[in-house]
Amino acid sequence: MSKQATRRLPRIAAWLVSGAAGLAVALFVFAWSGIYNVAASSGHWAAIDWFLAFGMRNSVSLRAKAITAPKLDDPNLIRLGAAHFHGGCAFCHGAPGIPVSPIARHMLPSPPDLATSMRPWTDEELFWIVKHGIKYTGMPGWVALERADEIWAVIAFLKRLPELDAKSYRALALGDVELAGQSGQALATVESNPQGAGACARCHGAESSGPTSALVPILHGQPPEFLMAALREYADGSRSSGIMQPLAADLGGQDVERLAAYYANLVPKRTPSTTGTRPSERGRALAREGDPANAIPACDACHGRDGLARYPRLAGQNAAYMAGQLRLWAAGHHASTGGGAIMAPIARRLSEPDIEAVTAYFAALASEPAGAKP
Amino acid sequence: MTARQSCWYLPVATSLLGGCGWHQSVLNPEGQEALRLAQLAWLLFGFGAAVLAIVILAAVAAVRGPEPVRAVLASARMVVWAGIFFPAVALTGLLGYGVWVTRASIADPGDGGQLRIVVTGEQWWWRVHYPQGAGPAIETANEIRIPVGRSIQFELRSADVIHSFWVPNLGGKVDMIPGRTTFLRLGADREGVFRGQCAEYCGGPHALMALEVIAMDSAAFDGWLQNQTRLASDPGSAIARRGRELFLGAGCGACHTVRGTAAGGTIGPDLTHLGARRSVGVDTAALSEASIARFIREGQHIKPGNRMPPFRIFAPDDLHAVATYLAALR
Numbered sequence: 001m002s003k004q005a006t007r008r009l010p011r012i013a014a015w016l017v018s019g020a021a022g023l024a025v026a027l028f029v030f031a032w033s034g035i036y037n038v039a040a041s042s043g044h045w046a047a048i049d050w051f052l053a054f055g056m057r058n059s060v061s062l063r064a065k066a067i068t069a070p071k072l073d074d075p076n077l078i079r080l081g082a083a084h085f086h087g088g089c090a091f092c093h094g095a096p097g098i099p100v101s102p103i104a105r106h107m108l109p110s111p112p113d114l115a116t117s118m119r120p121w122t123d124e125e126l127f128w129i130v131k132h133g134i135k136y137t138g139m140p141g142w143v144a145l146e147r148a149d150e151i152w153a154v155i156a157f158l159k160r161l162p163e164l165d166a167k168s169y170r171a172l173a174l175g176d177v178e179l180a181g182q183s184g185q186a187l188a189t190v191e192s193n194p195q196g197a198g199a200c201a202r203c204h205g206a207e208s209s210g211p212t213s214a215l216v217p218i219l220h221g222q223p224p225e226f227l228m229a230a231l232r233e234y235a236d237g238s239r240s241s242g243i244m245q246p247l248a249a250d251l252g253g254q255d256v257e258r259l260a261a262y263y264a265n266l267v268p269k270r271t272p273s274t275t276g277t278r279p280s281e282r283g284r285a286l287a288r289e290g291d292p293a294n295a296i297p298a299c300d301a302c303h304g305r306d307g308l309a310r311y312p313r314l315a316g317q318n319a320a321y322m323a324g325q326l327r328l329w330a331a332g333h334h335a336s337t338g339g340g341a342i343m344a345p346i347a348r349r350l351s352e353p354d355i356e357a358v359t360a361y362f363a364a365l366a367s368e369p370a371g372a373k374p
Numbered sequence: 375m376t377a378r379q380s381c382w383y384l385p386v387a388t389s390l391l392g393g394c395g396w397h398q399s400v401l402n403p404e405g406q407e408a409l410r411l412a413q414l415a416w417l418l419f420g421f422g423a424a425v426l427a428i429v430i431l432a433a434v435a436a437v438r439g440p441e442p443v444r445a446v447l448a449s450a451r452m453v454v455w456a457g458i459f460f461p462a463v464a465l466t467g468l469l470g471y472g473v474w475v476t477r478a479s480i481a482d483p484g485d486g487g488q489l490r491i492v493v494t495g496e497q498w499w500w501r502v503h504y505p506q507g508a509g510p511a512i513e514t515a516n517e518i519r520i521p522v523g524r525s526i527q528f529e530l531r532s533a534d535v536i537h538s539f540w541v542p543n544l545g546g547k548v549d550m551i552p553g554r555t556t557f558l559r560l561g562a563d564r565e566g567v568f569r570g571q572c573a574e575y576c577g578g579p580h581a582l583m584a585l586e587v588i589a590m591d592s593a594a595f596d597g598w599l600q601n602q603t604r605l606a607s608d609p610g611s612a613i614a615r616r617g618r619e620l621f622l623g624a625g626c627g628a629c630h631t632v633r634g635t636a637a638g639g640t641i642g643p644d645l646t647h648l649g650a651r652r653s654v655g656v657d658t659a660a661l662s663e664a665s666i667a668r669f670i671r672e673g674q675h676i677k678p679g680n681r682m683p684p685f686r687i688f689a690p691d692d693l694h695a696v697a698t699y700l701a702a703l704r
Contacts, residue, residue, distance in 0.1 A: 229687075290628060290639075290641070292639070292640045292641050295641050295681055296641075297625065297628030297629050297639060297641055298628045298639075301625035301626075301627055301628030301639070302624065302625030302628065306622065306623060307623055307624075307625060308620070308623040308624050308625075308687075310624075310687050311625070338685075338686045338687035339687065341683055341684050341685075341686060342683040342684075342685065342687070343683075344683070345681070345683050346683070
């Protein structure tokens with residue numbers, strides 16, 4: 001660098017600093033004056049709209065590069081994702097046969113109607129968006145960030161969404177539940193909306209029908225104490241689930257007791273095990289005797305017929321659901337609840353083949369209603 | 375002398391006071407085996423001190439001494455005799471003496487007739503088993519009761535990793551090695567409680583893996599042993615009965631045995647006579663209903679990393695009932 005240029009450097013730096021300071025002051029005065037119109041009703045200028053969308057697309061695609069999607073063609077995963085989509089996403093994003101709510105349509109930016117116009121995101125990009133949400137758009141992050149398994153269920157469903165019509169969508173999202181049309185009086189006076197009324201049954205079934213997805217637990221005939229504890233743990237977030245927490249947190253007053261009593265009194269229905277794994281000797285041994293050499297206690301000591309009503313009964317439960325919970329505990333999730341604190345260390349001692357064996361064993365057992373025991 | 379000058383050595387001197395305790399001190403032998411080890415130790419200290427004094431004198435003489443002394447110290451014969459021959463003879467002699475002195479502590483496993491106690495080190499507690507021949511098995515945990523004045527044969531095992539059994543007041547330290555049985559003979563010359571400690575790092579709460587050897591007079595020991603053979607007593611009160619029901623319903627029996635009930639687990643300590651023990655959670659708290667309740671609920675705070683999950687599911691009344699039941703198991 002020449003001597004002359006070196007001498008000019010301080011002057012250039014001074015200009016740059018005062019320029020930046022002036023810009024900051026101008027921006028502050030702009031915001032302070034209130035000239036900028038924050039109205040959602042007026043929309044963005046086209047150029048700004050393009051610029052924001054351009055930045056958003058690039059940000060999502062950069063951050064999604066570190067993610068690898070698992071296999072997403074399991075029908076259980078798709079059904080679980082569909083049922084959650086119906087309650088959690090359709091209000092803003094619409095669904096086949098369900099238009100975007102007029103309220104949501106007047107947000108800025110207005111949420112895309114995913115049934116008709118979903119951008120060609122990759123699975124990993126969709127996962128990132130559903131998990132983290134998008135700033136300044138109203139798209140929220142997932143309630144339980146650590147539950148990637150739940151988020152992938154939603155992505156599995158979103159992949160199927162473009163090929164669904166209204167009828168196949170309802171079959172997927174609402175399962176066997178028949179929502180009876182509410183009377184005029186009920187519509188006029190009941191606070192909860194009719195979509196919410198069937199919220200539990202969408203996933204868990206009701207009356208004589210069980211869950212449509214093997215990833216969802218069968219609640220029929222479970223002890224009410226266990227069901228109430230689970231709902232309260234979901235509601236306060238100590239048991240993490242982006243699907244269950246918003247629903248459980250909505251329950252007020254005596255809802256928890258009434259719901260628990262309802263499911264506890266239903267007769268458990270055999271749903272055929274979908275794992276295809278035959279119950280093994282190892283599964284039976286773990287359940288009945290445990291594996292003392294590896295400090296694994298027998299499951300039946302707590303989950304058998306004589307266990308406390310605070311514990312779930314496992315006979316006839318969905319294997320995929322049980323295995324999923326064991327893996328969550330082993331990975332250190334929801335270990336702070338009363339039951340989780342007991343199960344987490346035990347789950348960590350189970351190998352993957354152990355998890356498959358013992359869940360297949362319980363899934364193949366005939367369930368017995370907890371009410372049969374005093 | 376100023377106060378400042380007089381105090382510089384105090385931190386060093388006071389830190390040495392830590393060695394003055396009676397507990398877990400090899401310098402306070404309370405049994406024949408420990409006595410022999412202490413004799414050996416004192417002999418070694420004395421011999422080592424004498425050798426050190428001679429070396430220091432020789433070093434001074436080699437620098438400051440008269441010419442003839444320095445010539446002797448610098449000679450090749452001095453190196454051969456004092457540097458090679460003397461250490462070889464002295465160390466060989468000491469080794470022989472050490473083996474001879476401790477020969478009785480390395481118990482002969484073939485010797486029947488005497489009291490045998492099997493101690494198994496587990497992460498992070500001690501399973502204590504009194505073989506009774508044809509009689510009922512006696513199992514307890516973390517405390518070992520022995521009769522005064524008898525030499526007891528210990529069989530030491532490990533269920534997982536290497537532990538080391540050491541009760542310094544009573545004798546030497548012997549490793550517990552997975553897949554092997556090691557032997558140790560110990561005894562106490564007077565009644566008392568002698569603390570022991572796992573002396574080989576075994577992970578997690580190793581530092582809290584302590585035990586107590588309780589030496590009792592012969593008649594009291596026989597009474598204790600007789601009581602241990604009994605099945606668990608029936609709960610005497612309604613609250614204890616409720617405690618038993620909760621204990622079984624909560625699945626405690628999957629890990630713990632209470633002989634005489636459906637609880638037959640072998641993963642954790644046998645609780646058949648928990649109420650007759652001195653402590654809860656491997657010597658971390660004196661035995662009481664409150665400390666039992668606290669260990670059930672907050673065991674991971676009292677002894678972090680232990681294998682028992684915290685049972686926070688109990689309502690306060692229920693927890694009290696379970697603790698009442700367990701404390702009454704005498």
